[in-house]
Amino acid sequence: MTIFVFMENNSCIRQQADIKQINRCKDRVAELNGSFDYLSNGLELAGNNVRLKILFLLYEEKQLCVCDLSDVLGMTISAVSQHLRKLKDRKLIETERQAQTIFYSLTNEYKNLLEPFFIILDENKILETI
Amino acid sequence: MTIFVFMENNSCIRQQADIKQINRCKDRVAELNGSFDYLSNGLELAGNNVRLKILFLLYEEKQLCVCDLSDVLGMTISAVSQHLRKLKDRKLIETERQAQTIFYSLTNEYKNLLEPFFIILDENKILETI
DNA sequence: ATTGTATTTTAGCATTTGCTTAAATAAACA
DNA sequence: TGTTTATTTAAGCAAATGCTAAAATACAAT
Numbered sequence: 582m583t584i585f586v587f588m589e590n591n592s593c594i595r596q597q598a599d600i601k602q603i604n605r606c607k608d609r610v611a612e613l614n615g616s617f618d619y620l621s622n623g624l625e626l627a628g629n630n631v632r633l634k635i636l637f638l639l640y641e642e643k644q645l646c647v648c649d650l651s652d653v654l655g656m657t658i659s660a661v662s663q664h665l666r667k668l669k670d671r672k673l674i675e676t677e678r679q680a681q682t683i684f685y686s687l688t689n690e691y692k693n694l695l696e697p698f699f700i701i702l703d704e705n706k707i708l709e710t711i
Numbered sequence: 712m713t714i715f716v717f718m719e720n721n722s723c724i725r726q727q728a729d730i731k732q733i734n735r736c737k738d739r740v741a742e743l744n745g746s747f748d749y750l751s752n753g754l755e756l757a758g759n760n761v762r763l764k765i766l767f768l769l770y771e772e773k774q775l776c777v778c779d780l781s782d783v784l785g786m787t788i789s790a791v792s793q794h795l796r797k798l799k800d801r802k803l804i805e806t807e808r809q810a811q812t813i814f815y816s817l818t819n820e821y822k823n824l825l826e827p828f829f830i831i832l833d834e835n836k837i838l839e840t841i
Numbered sequence: 842a843t844t845g846t847a848t849t850t851t852a853g854c855a856t857t858t859g860c861t862t863a864a865a866t867a868a869a870c871a
Numbered sequence: 872t873g874t875t876t877a878t879t880t881a882a883g884c885a886a887a888t889g890c891t892a893a894a895a896t897a898c899a900a901t
Contacts, residue, residue: 598779606768606775606783616832617767621760624828628755629889634747638736645736647848649728653736660890662849681847681899682727697827698754702746759859777878790860792879811869811877 622671623691627698631656632664639674640692640699644684752801753821757828761786762794769804770822770829774814 610617626632635650647665651658665685668674673691677684687695740747757763765780777795781788795815798804803821807814817825 598782602772602775603779603782606772606779609768609771610764610783613767613832617760617764620828620832621758621763623758624754624763625758628751628753628758630747630751631889633751633754634740637743637747638739641739642732642736645732649733649736652728652733653740657891658848659850659892663889666849678898681845681897683848694831698750701824702743702750761859787861788878789862789880793859796879808868811867811875813878 620694623673623694626668626671626673627695629664631661632668635661635664635668636673636687636691636695637699637702639685639687640695641703644677644686646682646684648682650685750824753803753824756798756801756803757825759794761791762798765791765794765798766803766817766821766825767829767832769815769817770825771833774807774816776812776814778812780815 627636631654634654638645638650638653645653647658647662650656650665651661654661665674669676669685672688674685675688677686757766761784764784768775768780768783775783777788777792780786780795781791784791795804799806799815802818804815805818807816
């Protein structure tokens with residue numbers, strides 16, 4: 582049985598396009614599609630300035646409540662709560678109730694994933710890294 | 712000279728709040744403020760599913776043009792071009808013209824910063840890492 | 842049961858995002 | 872010089888985001 586693989590250049594207008602390269606890229610994107618979704622799902626939330634601070638503070642302090650965070654960040658409790666909800670919905674953080682206070686902490690999953698950044702941040706070495 | 716540091720709990724309503732902890736957090740946020748800005752600036756863009764793919768493809772292939780990317784991603788050239796513009800405006804990528812084709816590539820700065828993620832993605836080990 | 846404390850949720854609104862389609866540039870080449 | 876090729880830009884629009892202010896919920900303590 583012969584399988585014909587037509588590597589025609591049907592959408593890229595560029596005439597000198599490297600069709601092998603393009604097909605390699607297509608395969609790669611298809612192969613890693615789930616990982617892209619997972620990663621962008623997390624980075625989308627971590628990319629917000631306020632939420633990045635929240636995530637980092639939880640990394641450093643292990644656990645904090647909305648009220649602590651609203652104080653630290655100088656924001657409304659309601660605003661912070663809404664950020665926490667997004668982070669919780671997507672499993673970046675989890676909750677534990679202690680009496681009347683609800684403490685938030687990083688899930689292990691995302692602690693591991695975001696750690697490379699937190700280490701850089703922790704040492705304030707952003708400018709050295711780049 | 713004596714400096715009085717009033718550690719009153721003036722905004723967090725929670726009565727048992729750990730004021731030392733809150734002040735430590737406030738100092739940390741103030742100290743790392745520039746780094747938070749820098750990092751969220753990049754992650755905000757990398758957090759988009761399409762742009763994450765673009766960044767990763769540039770990481771793997773060294774350089775690609777809009778047309779290649781539009782083909783690989785199955786998107787309009789215009790749509791991809793607008794993503795590339797954002798990435799270029801914020802210095803995540805840079806351009807080099809070769810004849811009629813404009814090639815995009817990662818800046819060293821962000822190649823280093825995003826590398827931890829790309830390595831995980833590259834090996835498709837997201838599920839092992841977390 | 843009632844009050845107080847901690848937090849979430851809802852509705853509303855201005856702003857931003859990401860796309861589409863169409864028009865505009867920019868440089869190579871006949 | 873005009874045409875082709877590669878790409879960007881602009882206008883427009885639906886959907887998403889992030890906040891405020893007000894109302895609702897959850898649990899503790901009396």
